[in-house]
Amino acid sequence: MIKRTHFSRLLLFLLLIGIFIPIAYGRENPPVPPYGPPEEIPGKGKKDKVEPNERKEYNFPNNTRFGIYANISVSFSIKYGPKVEDRQIFMNVNNDHPLNLNLSARENTTHYGYPNMPKIPEYSKDKTKKLNFTYETIYQIFTNTTVKIIQFKFQINEEFGLNPEKNYTVGVFSEGQDTWNLLPTNRISENSDNSVFSHLKNSNQGSDKKSIEEYLVADLSNIESDKQYLLTIFEIQGISKPAKEWIPITIFMGILFAIMITLSIVLSKSEYFDKLKKRLTPVDKGTHRLTMEEVLENKNRDKIIELILDNPGIHFNQLLRKTGLAPGNLVWHLDVLETYKVVGKKRVGNYLAYFPYYGKNPISNIDLKLQKSELTLRVLEMIEEKPGIYNKIITNRLEINRKTIDYHIKKLMELNLIFRKKDGRKKKLFPNLEADYYNND
Secondary structure, three states, rough: OHHHHHHHHHHHHHHHHEEEEEEHHHHHHOOOOOOOOOOOOOOOOEEEOOOOOOOEEEEEOOOOOEEEEOOOOOOEEEEOOOOOOEEEEEEEEEEEOOEEEEEEEEOOOOOOOOOOOOOOOOOOOOOOEEEEEOOOOOEEEEEEEEEEEEEEEOOOOOHHHOOOOEEEEEEEEEOOOOOEEEEEEEEEEEOOOOOOOHHHHHOOOOOOOOOOEEEEEEEEEEEEOOEEEEEEEEEHHHHHHHHHHHHHHHHHHHHHHHHHHHHHHHHHHHHHHHHHHHHOOOOOOOOOOOHHHHHHHHHHHHHHHHHHHHHHHHHHHHHHHHHHOOHHHHHHHHHHHHOOOOOEEEEEEOOOEEEEEOOOOOOOOEEEEOOHHHHHHHHHHHHHHOOOOOOHHHHHHHHOOOHHHHHHHHHHHHOEEEEEEEEEEEEEEEEOOOOOOOOOO
């Protein structure tokens, strides 16, 4: 009788465990429902709410995408800066009580009260590696209450600024810190049918064709209320350390390569400088009292000209990062170059873009005199509006078959209106500003 009683109690205990554990686990990790269609947002901001175990996703202009899932009710506000583009983030919020959440995205920390980028730490996992801020986007997270954990998920895709062939880690910065802290970051793979943005697959793919998508995943836990957190992604880059016996050869080859590269740059710049010195274009110097030789011989202006020649359509913030100049100093040098008609500028959308000077506004959206289809003209306008754009972005934004876009790009290249420039795996597209179309009145 005693043994039977103990056995009955044991069965009851196991039964209770079998019921309680799935319930408890289900509350902590509820089944995630599939997305409905993404909401297209015409502006750069959105206020909304998700109910417990609900998922939402939004497409913003400039190929920026946001998704959220929560196990509790979350009222949230999203805001993207005008210069943020080609970025994607998904948030999985896990907490014990409802909350309000604000997320914003800007291109640097200046907009969050930090004029200088906080110090990037050494990569302690591997002393032969270093961290570099190539992502060019800073997220700000702010909540009205403590939060147990928020998981951040970023698709590893060049379309969103992450190269699948490179390694990355997520960093967080908050008030009172001197440097970025690195979050444990995992790289996971998911079947495209089950991925965060599965509905964004190219429409011309077969329905039974499955692909694997990769994501960076990092968790931010124990979030304090009313405290600003900044989040970004750092690229993990190698630091080369050649063996001692190879050092003399490496140094020699490096010097030789540098001389060859410098010579090619000097030649291209010298040709441009010769053109500037020989032209008869009138220049109103305004308050400046410099000769053309003095304008071109300045070291900082020489660097700016080199960057604009190599990257026509480069934006102000890109010049700011690549020159290392203070904003006011860069503005002054650009003003000199514009005054002397060495470079030209145009506001394209929300960006201020700079070009070599070609005697007329280098970007113009006048109708083509040539007989072309409306789609060909639209593709050309997209390349004008964003020099350096590539085929995949045009395909996604116009939602047209890739082969069709290839055909219209080929037409524009045959007409000598655009050209391709290879940058890593990307083949970027630029308007050919020397074409008659851009120079005929």
